[in-house]
Amino acid sequence: xxxxxxxxxxxxxxxxxxxxxxxxxxxxxxxxxxxxxxxxxxxxxxxxxxxxxxxxxxxxxxxxxxxxxxxxxxxxxxxxxxxxxxxxxxxxxxxxxxxxxxxxxxxxxxxxxxxxxxxxxxxxxxxxxxxxxxxxxxxxxxxxxxxxxxxxxxxxxxxxxxxxxxxxxxxxxxxxxxxxxxxxxxx
Amino acid sequence: xxxxxxxxxxxxxxxxxxxxxxxxxxxxxxxxxxxxxxxxxxxxxxxxxxxxxxxxxxxxxxxxxxxxxxxxxxxxxxxxxxxxxxxxxxxxxxxxxxxxxxxxxxxxxxxxxxxxxxxxxxxxxxxxxxxxxxxxxxxxxxxxxxxxxxxxxxxxxxxxxxxxxxxxxxxxxxxxxxxxxxxxxxxxxxxxxxxxxxxxxxxxxxxxxxxxxxxxx
Numbered sequence: 190x191x192x193x194x195x196x197x198x199x200x201x202x203x204x205x206x207x208x209x210x211x212x213x214x215x216x217x218x219x220x221x222x223x224x225x226x227x228x229x230x231x232x233x234x235x236x237x238x239x240x241x242x243x244x245x246x247x248x249x250x251x252x253x254x255x256x257x258x259x260x261x262x263x264x265x266x267x268x269x270x271x272x273x274x275x276x277x278x279x280x281x282x283x284x285x286x287x288x289x290x291x292x293x294x295x296x297x298x299x300x301x302x303x304x305x306x307x308x309x310x311x312x313x314x315x316x317x318x319x320x321x322x323x324x325x326x327x328x329x330x331x332x333x334x335x336x337x338x339x340x341x342x343x344x345x346x347x348x349x350x351x352x353x354x355x356x357x358x359x360x361x362x363x364x365x366x367x368x369x370x371x372x373x374x375x376x
Numbered sequence: 377x378x379x380x381x382x383x384x385x386x387x388x389x390x391x392x393x394x395x396x397x398x399x400x401x402x403x404x405x406x407x408x409x410x411x412x413x414x415x416x417x418x419x420x421x422x423x424x425x426x427x428x429x430x431x432x433x434x435x436x437x438x439x440x441x442x443x444x445x446x447x448x449x450x451x452x453x454x455x456x457x458x459x460x461x462x463x464x465x466x467x468x469x470x471x472x473x474x475x476x477x478x479x480x481x482x483x484x485x486x487x488x489x490x491x492x493x494x495x496x497x498x499x500x501x502x503x504x505x506x507x508x509x510x511x512x513x514x515x516x517x518x519x520x521x522x523x524x525x526x527x528x529x530x531x532x533x534x535x536x537x538x539x540x541x542x543x544x545x546x547x548x549x550x551x552x553x554x555x556x557x558x559x560x561x562x563x564x565x566x567x568x569x570x571x572x573x574x575x576x577x578x579x580x581x582x583x584x585x586x587x588x589x590x591x592x593x
Contacts, residue, residue: 237499260501273496277515286510291501339500 190214191343191374196245198228198235205231209245213343218369219376230270233345233376237267249342263291266341270348272332274320280331281307281316284338291339306334310364326357333364343374379562386553386563393549394570400467400535400545405528407471412478417508419483430479437476443537445469450541466538474531481523485516518589525582529575546570 196209205228213219221229234240236247238256247254249264259265275283281303288299307313310330315323323331329349336344346365350358368375415430437445450465460468489512497507539548550567554560 239495239498260499263501265499267496267499269492269496271492273490273492275493275496275511276490277511277518287500290506290510335500 190248190250192248193236194246194248196232196235197243198231198240199243213374213376215342215374216369216371217374218365219374221376230347233267233347236343236345236376237265239267263339263341265343265345266336266339268329268332268336268344268346268349270351272328274328274332274335276320279317279319280312280323280327283320283331284335287335287338302338306338307331310334325353326360329353329357329361330364333361337368341373343376344368345376377561378565379557379559382553382557382559382562383566386566389549389553390546390566390570393544393546394574396463396543396545397532397535397538397547398574400463400470400538400543401528401531403464403467404470404474404531404535407468408474408478408527408531411472411475413482415475415479416482416486419479420486434476434479437473442470442473442534443540445473446537446541462538462541462543465541466535466543470531470534470537473534474527477527478524481520481527482516484523485518485520486512488519489515521582521586521589525579525586528578528582532574532578533571 190212192212194210197207198205209232211219221232223229231240235242236256236259238260242256247256254264275286278286281300284303284306285296285299288294288302289296292299294302304313304316307316310333312327312330312334315327315331320328320331333344333346349361349365353361365375415433418426419430421427446466446469449460449469450462453460453465493511493515494507497511502511535545536547538545539551542548546567550563554563557563
């Protein structure tokens with residue numbers, strides 16, 4: 190279980206959120222809804238250590254966690270609204286680099302793992318494609334695959350369908366459901 | 377009239393000079409690239425003092441003639457006990473001057489790397505150093521490559537300024553032959569062609585490299 194308690198965040202004098210509390214169980218999907226500018230993305234950025242916060246505590250599976258180390262320990266992963274794929278690398282290299290540099294995997298092993306992930310997300314024929322040549326849906330699937338390569342316990346998806354056409358939305362929803370089935374926490 | 381005989385007999389001397397010109401270019405480019413990269417990276421830090429310091433350095437070297445900078449290194453530094461041989465004085469001065477320009481080129485390359493990719497690397501657990509090494513620098517370098525090519529070509533031409541402190545590079549050798557033979561036209565024509573071959577070859581090689589790098593993406 191992931192528990193967030195009394196989380197507050199201010200930017201300058203503006204309060205983004207105050208005394209936020211929630212719990213998410215493994216295998217569950219939490220959806221944060223709200224109008225533009227209410228702090229949904231900011232919350233995910235805070236959880237991913239991309240932004241600081243003013244107060245709050247975080248407990249994962251009974252242990253208090255320090256957000257400063259969540260990236261290093263691969264506890265939380267993030268799929269960005271605009272994917273943020275490494276544009277100078279091809280599809281498989283995005284995953285291979287992540288595995289070799291972040292997880293210390295050797296290149297051969299990383300390549301095998303990357304191909305397995307690409308196959309799972311229907312991108313096996315796009316392994317050597319440039320990012321610029323992928324469609325929005327393919328980029329989204331690659332971004333999910335890259336994040337999942339590190340096997341995080343919690344996967345945050347920032348507006349995962351906003352950059353996709355309606356046809357692809359249900360496909361992404363399917364992927365998120367599959368994440369939950371793998372006992373991951375999705376938000 | 378072009379004296380082909382004079383050009384032919386002067387060729388070994390001119391080519392030796394061209395070798396020195398290339399050595400100056402190589403040393404200056406190395407200094408320029410190393411310092412320029414360090415300055416460009418340092419400019420990304422939040423400290424106003426560091427940014428002001430680098431800004432002053434860039435202004436100083438871009439705002440004064442390279443000739444004066446070479447003369448300064450060669451004639452003024454010995455007054456403070458720093459004796460430098462003409463070759464090294466010229467190479468260092470040209471390198472320092474070049475670092476000011478290269479730092480600005482690399483800085484714009486660094487700025488061209490999307491912030492989102494840096495954030496993605498951070499969430500994927502890349503250290504700052506690895507983010508720089510694998511995400512930022514390759515893209516910044518690629519974005520800077522066309523301007524860096526121009527800078528390298530300029531360096532080959534600027535190496536001729538080393539002649540002012542007696543370095544026997546290509547234009548100095550030509551100057552000696554010209555004063556001995558009084559045939560400015562033939563010698564300067566030969567020198568111009570050699571410079572063109574040097575700059576043209578360099579531009580061609582970098583263009584090839586640029587293509588290879590792009591196709592590798």
